[in-house]
Amino acid sequence: MTAISTAKSGSAGRRGVSPRQVLSYVGMAVVALYCLAPFYWMVVSAFRRPEDQFSNSPIPAPFSIKNFTAVFKHDVGFQRALLNSLIVAGTTTVLTLVVGTFTAYALARLDFRFKNLVLGVIVATSMFPTISLIVPLLHLFTNIGWINSYQSMIIPNLSFVLPLAVWNLNAFFRQMPFELEYAAMVDGCTRGQAFRKIIVPLAAPGVFTTAIIAFIAAWNEFMIALSMVNKKEMQTATVSISKFTGAYGFDQPFGTQMAAGVLVTVPLVIVVLILQRRIIAGLTSGGVK
């Protein structure tokens, strides 16, 4: 509804300043509130005292970090879960970039037959339902004793992170000046040298952004990590949070969970905000989540 009224005011002309501006600001405020309010509620709830957990005041009073200390209690094992997430998401990202960069380069630069088919296949693989990969892989990993191992999470993660990365990198590579590579080859570089000395440094920002997007995708993964691991020490952060048991005797320790949620999310949010322009460019050009 806000959109329509804003659209109307927008096409009404460029001179009518103040009502349009007011409407626009109201609309923006609504969008920002929509996006941030639930997140804000998570932060507020995390900073309440556990005994105030069900308070609905918009500001935590009195302010407390007891929920955060509860997260890091030894028996919760959250430190280990964070480390596991870091290992799984980090390895997935590195593997993905190593493999995906070459493919994206080929797709962006070279002219070859079946290119559309190749692109299509890569996009299509990222759309397969995860469960149809998990069931056979779970069976396989059980048989070869890979359950509760990092590789049992990293390898299935590649199935959706790799297409995402190739797609994003491809979009970034296409933007780069073709002529430079050509000039380098005229100057006697081989194609490999042109790639290493010209393309790689130029592509670094795109690769970095793709790394962030890939890392976030792997970090946020839940279903694979849930299926492949049944030992607490190997759980990733997302699985661990969802399985927190009450430290303060409530049915579900929401305060602790919100605090853990803040810990898992805030670093991502900060990185995303710093790199927002690049990430938005990556997301919209990739068109893939």
Added chain:
Amino acid sequence: MTTTTAVPSAAAPVKKKQDVQGSGRLAAVLLSPTFLVLALVVGYPIIAALRESLYQKSQGLDANGFVVKGDKFVGLKNYTDIFTGVKSDAFWNAFWNTTFFTVTSVIIEVALGIAMALIMHRAFRGRAFVRASILVPWAIPTAVSALLWRWVFQADGVANAIIGQQVLWTTEGFHAKVAVIIADTWKTAPFVGLLALAGLQLIPAEVYEAAKVDGASAWRTFVKITLPLIKPVLLVAILFRLLDVLRMFDLPFILIGAHKDSVNTLSMLAYDEANNLRYGPAAAMATILFVYVAVAAYVFVKLLGADIIGEARSRKSGASKRAKKRARAAQEVTA
């Protein structure tokens, strides 16, 4: 958005050079690692699932009275069991839940996403701030957002405090579906908004000027100009959302819980079967979901002409092409 022919003019001389150097072979070398990995982590499981769905675990005694464990070929029994057997109720329930979630959340998300994009597009100042805040729901892990909404939807949580009613959101019932849809919409509508905004920014201002001169109303301008011009971007966004909701798992699993009929999706059902070591039925169910997703994608691409590849190819390929595209867009509208 058929941009197959729109190769940037600068590429023409380079292309000749590439052919001389044997691009095809190089491409094969560069592509092979990705395809190897995808074959292993996607191709193999899909085929293995297909094979596994024809087997059932059998446990019995052989002629000498020893316990025999192994997989027995049962043909299509797993499938017929799912469609008509004892568990068919659970399957059809999950099937309709999945479909219901997909249709409702995609419609809501697209409507909200367009609204957000329009608001941001008309913004005077503070667009950067809103764009930044839009990325927050996207960056939050689904598992964490599910917990967050579970907390919001508690019996004495803030949602009930706001509406002033006592709804037990996370118990069985239609309200559980509503809770899932709200949570899903919150996380993904901003993403649709981002894509739609990217589409809006490709529409040249002159088009709107022309519409204004012709005296078109705001609604008519929106329906006749804005929507058709952002349609390609929207179709891609819808397709991705569609396929994403069809495989929804984390959100209902954490927000409401496992084994809840109101929100059980096909992914959750298959996961449950696999978790109970009934790999055959689980694989059959996963295969059905796979076919469902594939058919949905095919129909969407064929009927509505969602051009994913073309979209990605054309969107980010330099100023010259964008200018060309604008010219074409302007032409389409004025024509």
